Amino acid sequence: MTEFFQTLGMTYEWAWFTSTIAGILLIALPLMLAVAMIIYVDRKIWAAMALRRGPNVVGPLGLLQSFADGLKVFLQETIIPSASNKALFLLAPIITFTVALMAWAVIPFNSGAILADINVGLLYVLAISSLGVYGTVIAGWSSNSKYPFFSAMRASAQMISYEVSIGFILICVVLWAGTFNMNGIVLAQKGHVLGLFNGFVFNPLLFPMWVMFLISGMAETQRAPFDLTEAESELVAGYQTEYSSMSFALYWLGEYANVLLMCALNATLFWGGWLPPLDLPVLYLIPGWLWLFIKIFFFFFVFSWVKATVPRYRYDQLMRLGWKVFLPVSLLFVVVVSGYLMATGHFGGHSA
Amino acid sequence: MIQVIAFYLFAALTIAAGAFTILSRNPVNSVLWLIVAFFNAAGLMVLCGAEFIAMLLVIVYVGAVAVLFLFVVMMLDIDFATLRAGFIRNFPLGMLLALVILGELVIGVGAYRTGALELGTADGTAAPAPGASNIEAIGALLYSKYLFLFEAAGIVLLVAMVGAIVLTHRQRGGVRGQDVARQIARRPDEATVNVKPEVGKGVQL
Numbered sequence: 001m002t003e004f005f006q007t008l009g010m011t012y013e014w015a016w017f018t019s020t021i022a023g024i025l026l027i028a029l030p031l032m033l034a035v036a037m038i039i040y041v042d043r044k045i046w047a048a049m050a051l052r053r054g055p056n057v058v059g060p061l062g063l064l065q066s067f068a069d070g071l072k073v074f075l076q077e078t079i080i081p082s083a084s085n086k087a088l089f090l091l092a093p094i095i096t097f098t099v100a101l102m103a104w105a106v107i108p109f110n111s112g113a114i115l116a117d118i119n120v121g122l123l124y125v126l127a128i129s130s131l132g133v134y135g136t137v138i139a140g141w142s143s144n145s146k147y148p149f150f151s152a153m154r155a156s157a158q159m160i161s162y163e164v165s166i167g168f169i170l171i172c173v174v175l176w177a178g179t180f181n182m183n184g185i186v187l188a189q190k191g192h193v194l195g196l197f198n199g200f201v202f203n204p205l206l207f208p209m210w211v212m213f214l215i216s217g218m219a220e221t222q223r224a225p226f227d228l229t230e231a232e233s234e235l236v237a238g239y240q241t242e243y244s245s246m247s248f249a250l251y252w253l254g255e256y257a258n259v260l261l262m263c264a265l266n267a268t269l270f271w272g273g274w275l276p277p278l279d280l281p282v283l284y285l286i287p288g289w290l291w292l293f294i295k296i297f298f299f300f301f302v303f304s305w306v307k308a309t310v311p312r313y314r315y316d317q318l319m320r321l322g323w324k325v326f327l328p329v330s331l332l333f334v335v336v337v338s339g340y341l342m343a344t345g346h347f348g349g350h351s352a
Numbered sequence: 353m354i355q356v357i358a359f360y361l362f363a364a365l366t367i368a369a370g371a372f373t374i375l376s377r378n379p380v381n382s383v384l385w386l387i388v389a390f391f392n393a394a395g396l397m398v399l400c401g402a403e404f405i406a407m408l409l410v411i412v413y414v415g416a417v418a419v420l421f422l423f424v425v426m427m428l429d430i431d432f433a434t435l436r437a438g439f440i441r442n443f444p445l446g447m448l449l450a451l452v453i454l455g456e457l458v459i460g461v462g463a464y465r466t467g468a469l470e471l472g473t474a475d476g477t478a479a480p481a482p483g484a485s486n487i488e489a490i491g492a493l494l495y496s497k498y499l500f501l502f503e504a505a506g507i508v509l510l511v512a513m514v515g516a517i518v519l520t521h522r523q524r525g526g527v528r529g530q531d532v533a534r535q536i537a538r539r540p541d542e543a544t545v546n547v548k549p550e551v552g553k554g555v556q557l
Contacts, residue, residue, distance in 0.1 A: 013354050088384070119485045123407035130415025134387070137419070141380060141426045152426075156419055163415070180487060316530070 023115045027104050035256045036066040042256075042304050049308035076245040081143060084242065088142035093243065093250035096135030100257035103128040107264050108183045110274050110288035121182035122170055125265065126163075129220065132258065133159040135251075136222075136229060136239050143242040151238030154315065155222065155229040161322035162219040168330035169209045169216070172337045173200060173269050186273035198272035198279050205337055210270040212326055214302070217262035219322065221255070224307040228315055259303055260296060267295035355399065362395040379425045387418045404486035 005015035040055060040063065047054025055062035080086055106121040108114040118124060133156050140152020174180055177188035177200075193202040200206040219226040230238030240251050267273055273295075274288030313321070369389035376382050390413045397406035494502050549555045 017354060085380075088380075118403060120403045120407050120487065123404070123411065127407050127410035127415065130411055133415075133419060134422075137422060137426070138384070149426075153423070156423055160416065160419060320530075320532070 020115070024105075027115060028101055031101065031104060031257060031260070032253070034260060035253050036070065037063075038260060038300060039066045039069075039252070039256055041300065042307075045301060045304040046308045049305070070249065073245050073249040078245040078247060079242075081145070081242050083144045085142040085144065088138050089242075090247065092135050092139035092142060093247045093254070095138065096132065096254040097250045097257075099128055099131045099135065100254040100261065102131075103261050104264075106182045107261075107268060108186055108273055109292060112183070113274075113289065114183055117181065117183060119179070119181045122174060122180045122185065122269075125182075126167065126170065129166075130159075130163055132220075135254065139239040139243070139251075143239070145242055147235045147237075148239045148241050151229045151235050151241075155239065158222070158226065158228065158318060158322075159220060161319060162216045162326070165212065165322060165326035165330045166216045166220065168327070168334050169213045170269070171334050172206060172209050172330075175334075175337050175341055176200060176203070176206065182268060182273075186268060186275060189272045190275055191279040192272075196279050198275040198277055199270060200272075201270040205333070205340060206270065209330070209333055210266070212330060213270065214266060214299075215321075216326060217266065218303065218306065219318065221258045221262050223259060223303055225310040225312050226318060227312065228318060231312060260300065263296045263299035263303065264292070266299045267292055271295050359396070359399055362392045362399065365389075366392040366396065379428070380422065383418060383421045383425050386421070387414055390414050390418065402486060404490060 003015075005018045006012060008015075010018065043065070044054040044062075055065035058064045058068045080089060103125050105116040106114065106118065106124050108117075116124075136155040136159075137152045140148040140150075140155070143149070173185065177185040179185060179188065189199050191198060192200060201210045218224075222229050229235075230240060235241075240248060243251060271277070272291075274292045276283035276286065276291050366389050369385045369392060372385040373382050373389060376385060390409060394406040394409045394414075397403070397409060547555050
């Protein structure tokens with residue numbers, strides 16, 4: 001896109017600047033629309049699993065429900081508790097929302113269609129996902145209320161715990177791909193198994209890693225069954241208790257943007273991203289971004305499915321799963337995967 | 353142009369955030385300003401082409417260390433008067449620390465001025481080409497020339513971790529923990545008994 005703006009007579013620097021801004025808008029605006037629609041999808045799936053109809057009044061098939069909700073919260077009054085730390089109270093939802101958008105910069109949508117093609121792409125994702133905890137913790141503290149504070153402490157412990165095993169899982173992926181670049185990781189999955197299957201998930205050594213990544217992703221995004229931070233039977237609404245109107249909506253949007261990001265990471269890191277599932281020429285007729293969207297939608301369905309069917313974890317069970325199961329198993333797999341790659345001389349993604 | 357703007361933006365914000373870290377009255381605000389400072393330092397790292405270090409800075413310091421700081425500071429019930437009272441008493445120590453850090457900075461700049469570090473690999477070949485990515489260059493150095501230092505650092509950290517766990521670990525009696533393996537291994541026929549009591553008679557359990 002930089003070249004296009006250069007043909008309009010800009011210098012390289014300003015063309016780059018303008019094209020980056022345009023790229024950000026090109027990702028963020030459809031993402032917002034996707035979040036609005038995915039909230040509707042989530043409610044529909046959840047309703048279908050509970051044999052209900054779900055939203056079906058606003059617009060055809062209830063499709064405009066999210067927009068009606070958005071308009072509603074927009075017109076509501078923002079209530080700021082008088083005992084709260086006002087600046088931080090308003091900053092917290094902004095942090096959550098911004099962080100949820102930032103990581104999309106390194107998701108490849110198609111061959112070359114990536115906003116920031118940096119060679120530390122996966123580390124960038126890790127860095128951004130480790131920031132997500134601040135939105136929750138600051139909200140819990142600045143509300144100056146007991147339930148949000150409990151929720152904030154739960155959230156920080158939970159997110160740090162699962163980030164550790166996510167880190168080890170991603171190391172396995174990086175070892176096999178030989179690069180931290182997100183597009184490189186996608187391309188390394190082309191014909192990965194038997195020259196036919198595109199995706200690390202078809203590799204017997206990495207399949208358990210994917211299962212753990214999916215579950216850790218649910219814990220990291222605080223989705224059911226790991227939604228202990230907003231366990232309504234114990235903590236009212238957790239860290240969101242004191243929030244109202246748009247500041248509450250920002251949490252909502254940020255949460256779903258994070259869930260979509262986790263689905264996109266699942267697709268990109270393990271299921272071949274924008275590549276079709278099988279390495280057949282006829283499948284490449286379907287554009288890459290469509291494959292990615294299909295995969296994201298599939299994983300979102302899995303997330304909703306789990307939310308509708310699995311009861312909430314107890315907090316000690318959550319910690320046990322993170323530290324006593326996922327951490328040792330993922331650490332073992334780092335050793336196994338690197339040992340296998342060393343033994344087969346495949347180290348570094350290219351046979352040495 | 354954009355690089356210059358970005359540099360001065362990041363640099364000014366780093367210094368401002370650093371100043372606010374010291375000056376803000378509320379410790380929670382101090383930690384948050386510290387996080388802003390870390391962030392802008394990471395931005396400066398990216399500007400000088402050290403994107404790996406920048407990401408590590410964010411992951412380690414912002415993602416883990418600062419969270420712990422925040423955790424501790426938020427849970428403390430802080431009495432600001434006692435906090436102020438220690439200021440004069442601890443002032444000489446603080447000045448000493450500041451002087452040590454200043455000295456280190458001067459030595460660092462002086463060493464840099466005398467010439468670039470000769471970073472080569474163990475077998476005597478030249479340093480990795482500047483075109484190689486950060487991670488490859490650091491890995492090539494760390495696992496060849498500085499392998500033993502690197503592993504020694506790893507052992508020191510491991511010992512520190514074991515020490516921390518040993519110091520904080522305590523055995524509590526009377527805790528009814530969940531034994532997941534036992535729960536899963538339980539079968540209906542060993543967990544339940546089918547009794548047919550006669551009319552008017554109870555059941556001995």
